[in-house]
Amino acid sequence: MQDQRNLFLAIALSLLVVVGFQLLQPKKVVNPIPPAATSPAQSIVVESSAPQIDRAEVLAEAPRIKIETPKLHGSLSLAGGRIDDLVLANYYETIERKKLVTLLSPAGSVEPYFVEFGWTAPANVPVPNSQTIWTQSGSQTLTPSSPVTLTWDNGAGLTFTRTISVDQDYLFTVKQMVANHGTGLATLKPYGTIVRANPPTDTGAGGGSSPTLAGFYGSGLDEVSYKDLGKQGTIEHQTTGGWVGMNDKYWLVAAVPPKDQPTALTLRDTKVGDKNRYSAEYHADEAQVAPGATFETTALVFAGAKEQNVLAGYEEKQGISKLERTIDFGWLYILAKPFFIAIHYIAQQVGNFGVAILIFNVLLKIILFPLQDRSFHQMARMKDLQPKIAALKEKYGDDREKMATAQMELFKKEKINPASGCLPILVQLPIFYALYRVLSTTIEMRQAPFFGWIHDLSAPDPTTIFNLFGLIPWTPPEFLMLGVWPLIYGGTMFLQQKMTPTPTTDPTQQRIMLMMPLVFMFFFARFPAGLTIYYSWNAVLTIAQMALIRHRSNKRQAAAIGKA
Numbered sequence: 001m002q003d004q005r006n007l008f009l010a011i012a013l014s015l016l017v018v019v020g021f022q023l024l025q026p027k028k029v030v031n032p033i034p035p036a037a038t039s040p041a042q043s044i045v046v047e048s049s050a051p052q053i054d055r056a057e058v059l060a061e062a063p064r065i066k067i068e069t070p071k072l073h074g075s076l077s078l079a080g081g082r083i084d085d086l087v088l089a090n091y092y093e094t095i096e097r098k099k100l101v102t103l104l105s106p107a108g109s110v111e112p113y114f115v116e117f118g119w120t121a122p123a124n125v126p127v128p129n130s131q132t133i134w135t136q137s138g139s140q141t142l143t144p145s146s147p148v149t150l151t152w153d154n155g156a157g158l159t160f161t162r163t164i165s166v167d168q169d170y171l172f173t174v175k176q177m178v179a180n181h182g183t184g185l186a187t188l189k190p191y192g193t194i195v196r197a198n199p200p201t202d203t204g205a206g207g208g209s210s211p212t213l214a215g216f217y218g219s220g221l222d223e224v225s226y227k228d229l230g231k232q233g234t235i236e237h238q239t240t241g242g243w244v245g246m247n248d249k250y251w252l253v254a255a256v257p258p259k260d261q262p263t264a265l266t267l268r269d270t271k272v273g274d275k276n277r278y279s280a281e282y283h284a285d286e287a288q289v290a291p292g293a294t295f296e297t298t299a300l301v302f303a304g305a306k307e308q309n310v311l312a313g314y315e316e317k318q319g320i321s322k323l324e325r326t327i328d329f330g331w332l333y334i335l336a337k338p339f340f341i342a343i344h345y346i347a348q349q350v351g352n353f354g355v356a357i358l359i360f361n362v363l364l365k366i367i368l369f370p371l372q373d374r375s376f377h378q379m380a381r382m383k384d385l386q387p388k389i390a391a392l393k394e395k396y397g398d399d400r401e402k403m404a405t406a407q408m409e410l411f412k413k414e415k416i417n418p419a420s421g422c423l424p425i426l427v428q429l430p431i432f433y434a435l436y437r438v439l440s441t442t443i444e445m446r447q448a449p450f451f452g453w454i455h456d457l458s459a460p461d462p463t464t465i466f467n468l469f470g471l472i473p474w475t476p477p478e479f480l481m482l483g484v485w486p487l488i489y490g491g492t493m494f495l496q497q498k499m500t501p502t503p504t505t506d507p508t509q510q511r512i513m514l515m516m517p518l519v520f521m522f523f524f525a526r527f528p529a530g531l532t533i534y535y536s537w538n539a540v541l542t543i544a545q546m547a548l549i550r551h552r553s554n555k556r557q558a559a560a561i562g563k564a
Helices: 002-024 055-059 226-232 308-318 330-350 353-384 386-396 400-414 420-441 465-470 484-499 507-524 529-563
Strands: 064-068 072-077 083-092 100-104 113-120 135-143 146-153 158-166 171-180 186-197 212-216 221-225 234-240 243-247 251-256 262-272 275-284 287-289 294-305
Touching: 064 083, 083 294, 100 113, 100 251, 100 294, 113 171, 113 251, 113 294, 135 158, 171 186, 171 287, 186 243, 186 251, 186 294, 212 226, 212 262, 212 275, 221 226, 226 234, 226 262, 226 275, 243 262, 243 275, 251 275, 287 294, 294 308, 308 330, 330 353, 330 420, 353 420, 353 529, 386 400, 420 529, 484 507, 484 529, 507 529
Parallel strands: 064 135
Antiparallel strands: 064 072, 072 083, 083 100, 083 113, 113 186, 135 146, 146 158, 158 171, 171 294, 186 275, 186 287, 212 221, 212 243, 234 262, 243 251, 251 294, 262 275
16 A cells, blocks of 8 residues: 555656646846946947837838848848848748748837847947948848948948858858048947847747747856846856857847957846837957058857757857757757657658657657566566455554565565556656657747648647537637547556556555546646657557567466466
8 A cells, every 4th residue: 555655656746847847947047247337338229219110111111131041031221230120931920821930020110129230439439320321232132142241431430341141041140340541549349239129928839948038158058038137137248159149939049259259248138118128249359440450350140940950050060059959958958859859850751740759659669668568567466466465464454564574575575676667657757858848849840740630749739629629619718628639648548557457456546547547638738739649659559568568478477387
């Protein structure tokens, strides 16, 4: 009885750890270091508190250069030289695939989100700002094969040049140069900033990571929520080779300063009227440009989808440390990443992520078969020992100490480990969590279809039994969304339970076990459909596996009886 209570307690606590960790896991928050009050390295982004207007109207207000790549569409503004209009060419907002995902939008629109580069200087030195109209030369469209060049003369001896190029994926290279044609020494500081208002507050369908401001400051990836930054106001780090950005569930915008120069990386929350405006900035060291000399600095901008192979490639080739870690694989990164790589590879071969999940499950079952075989055999033997355990209880009565000693001696004599039945369950817990992270946070799973009504493996099953799977024109509340696949999982779990040797004859415990499929049906109802499909298929494989193990166990027992 005591062993069974401990087993139930272990299962309950394990589930609590999995769910609780997911819900309560704090983001790593960087420690605020207030910038020096005399520091001239302040963003010169000029914002208006005028009412926000339609995005298309704002885009029409300034001359623009078109951006056209295999993965990005949009434009950059000649007013300020901002990258402030980006649409992701391969991703749609919904599974209906009617509207592409908008990543960046100009200031003045409903959801402003843009990237700006520039210089800070003493007050008497004119430098380009958000109102500056740059002069374009070279290509009329920014493509991977044709960069664009912008120039502006401040009328006081300084000429600013900005050359912007883009690759086949999501990386912009921004080369800034200033030429001093005057007679005096020019002191300038280059900066880059990502500005955003009205950031998203939720993770979207399927759960997963929350939007944060992120950065690399010399160790691991550091993240802080928009809410927490609002409380702190400003967070600053001095580092070399770091970067800052804004990290959503599937999208990332990051500014990467020159990696060989000391740089101040700053996260800031400022008020514009009654609204919050967040910025992720870098300010490089001061540069002194002598008369007749030039100074050049190059920065990178990632703006796009968090595709694992693309991020890993930029880490390796561009030296942007920890960029791949913006994909939130969670605390079991060491397990989740190999799972993702395996599933992704299989999907490339078979053309369907859902089928890849099923194949991956078969391979995992083969690897874990020896553990499952031993566990099933031990549980069967535990059931056979119930008459002897009952005799010990009758012999020792309420003397728990003698009962426990005698029971352990019996297990030792019979070579049985009473905890071995828990091992498959405990092994499944990290697998469950790792697969959850893979399915709910990787963009490769986003809107990936399976068959039938499952059009997005990263979202919950959209059907529910409480409106007869759509036959009744009624949308039940969230807690009643119990779809086909959760029901299938509950049914397969019930069958699996019936085939599992139960080492207890206690009717109360048996009734509790019978309730578990119902509990897990609702438990899985709001998880990604891909995870529910995985566990339904896993239960089917387990049933087949148990039939095989039972056959082998019976052969072992028959052989033992024959020898006796």
